[in-house]
Amino acid sequence: MKKSYRKLLAVMTAAVLAMTGCSGSGSAQSSGSGEQTGSTQAGSTGASEEAEAAADGERTVVTIARDFDSTNLDPVMTANNVDIWVLNMMVEGLVTSSDDGQEIIPAVADSWEVSEDGLTYTFHIRDGIKFSNGEDVTIEDCIYSIDRAKTADGPWIGMLDMIDTMEDGGDNNLVITLTEPSPAFLSTLAMFSSSIMPKDYCEEVGTEGLAENPIGTGPYVLQEWNRGERMVFVKNEYYWEEGSPKVDEIDMVVVADDSTRIMQLQSGQIDVATMIPYSRVDELQNMGGLTVNLFDSTDVRFIVLNCQNEYLSHKSVRQALNLATDKEAINSAVYFGHGQIAQSFLAPAMPHYKEDLPAVSVDVEAAKQLLADAGYPDGFDLTVEVGSGDSTILQTATMLQEQWGEIGVNLNIQQIDIATARQNWQAGEYDVFLSNMTSDMTDTSEVAGLWCISEQANCWRSYWDDADQDQAEELCRLGNSEMDEELRMDYYGQMQEVVADAVPVIPLVYAPFAVVTSDRVTGLAQTPLGIYNVKNMEIAE
Structure with a gap:
């Protein structure tokens, strides 16, 4: 089966190379693309005043610094790591990958069955699951989203060409039939590009609107985006997983200079510094109050x-x-x-x-x-x-x-x-x-x-x-x-x-992903694909 794979350059982390238009001051970890200016107010979908306040009245906020800002948050149109690695905070697919990257685990679908001939997959959509705008997730939404991932004229067109038909199987089941057995099918569904989003919203705002503010079933909602400076994510009050996420707000700030990110971490201005230069790892490992994480990667x-x-x-x-x-x-x-x-x-x-x-x-x-x-x-x-x-x-x-x-x-x-x-x-x-x-x-x-x-x-x-x-x-x-x-x-x-x-x-x-956290923060993970898993992150007592 021929696949388009127009992404070619984008599978490369942006940092090492001239491929992406940015470099990382010797860190060899940078992951961005171009600088942007301007401000976008993403809105407060799914972020009611009640949801914004922690049960004990104390709001928990974690600030994460990275070297470049995101550019496009439409899952089927972006191929930049600075976008890809934060998308799962807002959107999810039928399935997702485990933190170690070795397993496909449930997400929007809580279970699935495969026919003996490997051609028919029946996914059961979680009962009662909602998008972050409060609307129920329907089979129609799932079919629309996967079809968009398959056919949209973007960098991932062709990745789901193994799909023949999709239909409502009743009892909240989505039935997908393939043209031929595919060992990569579930992994492709776990990609960010296959995220499930509300059909009505997607059609209303179009690609430009999704690039600014996608709506999905992820643990967080993009509340505010000041381009080139800060993204503010707040807890999705409709998130399906009980007890998650644990932090009320995540501020993703842009600090381009490696040394400045480290100084801000040391002073307590930020809680997490990503893209740490390898030259500073040993020094930071010997510094009190900080934890250096060298996450396994596919880099x-x-x-x-x-x-x-x-x-x-x-x-x-x-x-x-x-x-x-x-x-x-x-x-x-x-x-x-x-x-x-x-x-x-x-x-x-x-x-x-x-x-x-x-x-x-x-x-x-x-x-x-x-x-x-x-x-x-x-x-x-x-x-x-x-x-x-x-x-x-x-x-x-x-x-x-x-x-x-x-x-x-x-x-x-x-x-x-x-x-x-x-x-x-x-x-x-x-x-x-x-x-x-x-x-x-x-x-x-x-x-x-x-x-x-x-x-x-x-x-x-x-x-x-x-x-x-x-x-x-x-x-x-x-x-x-x-x-x-x-x-x-x-x-x-x-x-x-x-x-x-x-x-x-x-x-x-x-090369591992080098991320340093303040000891007040626990539970942060970065998968081998580079994706930040923040839903289990919490403030240490």
Whole structure:
């Protein structure tokens, strides 16, 4: 089944790379897009005066600082992490993913059944569940929302093409029939883009209105949005889960400078600081009153090699560069030892990560021999483009320049504006590119497809196109369609072996999400997909 996957760039966390128009002052964690100005009053839907006051008369407020503001909150139209990671505060799908990213768990639907042939899913919608505006969730709302997710002309069009029909099954049941069995179906329904929203409201306000203020069944309601400064979320008085959320109000403030975020945390101006530079983690871990959380993530940092390049078209040359790359040194210097050395383009937090891929150790002499065998005993020149101001990528490139220089490869570092670097990468007009990727779903098929299926993203813009790529694509397609989990693991495992041997990409580091909280706050989680789970957050006594 062909999928559009127009999201391509957006699965990348915005920070490391020139891909997104922002960088993180060496944190390698930034997740935003462009700066905005102006003010939006989102309204107080679902936030009555009674709901705004805690039962004991004391209102609990938690302030979270991040480096960039959101831009578009329409679930089917956004592909920016700064939007995606807060959407679940307001909206939910029929199902959602667990905090560890390993399970699909109930949300709007409290249970579901699957037919023996794997084609028919019957979801029971929670009895009495309401949207944050007080309206009942209906089967019509569910069908409308999922159909919009399937057909809207946005970055996620094609993700739900496996759906054939949807109908009201009676007794608050939604029946969805697929064209063919799909192991990724539930994971796709758990994505933010498949969130259930009220049909009447969506049709009334349109895409522009949803971009400003989506209404769903999430634990919070967007009450106020001062663009570029602050988003204020208040408790959804109609939330279906008893006892949640625990905090009355969450203020999401924009503090672009890393050092300022940390100082505000230390002074008590904020309670949570996200996107903490790895260079500050050890210092903050030794500081009283603060807790440093290094959440497992699907964030993989890597080197993309343009396989259409005169030199990089040779598999042995790519293997030589892999042998010359000292990942341990890069992890130590750039990530201050807080990353995990990567062997696969899939992160360990993904369900089909192959744990026993052979580790590649630095071997300069073997790398030189591979270059000589390829006809380049004296080496050659390559260029890596680095977005101006991106200190993390620049530091990594500088280390690669030294490491690859030991085998005779002269890596020229060219600092250019981010937009140009992005355009060159998309067009294949580059030699070497430093990038990263996070997944948007708990299923492997999204990331695997980007790396191994040529039509989806030209193998993540490496333009890898040879017999190895054909083999990887075949294995990927088998894994994407196989319903037997053991066989699926085998297909994806073989796929990772092929990619690791062919080296269209050199995985460097699996990077955690670094979030620091005041000890007055407990219960905050960030899933491997990057999504903030705040409904269990509370003020410590």
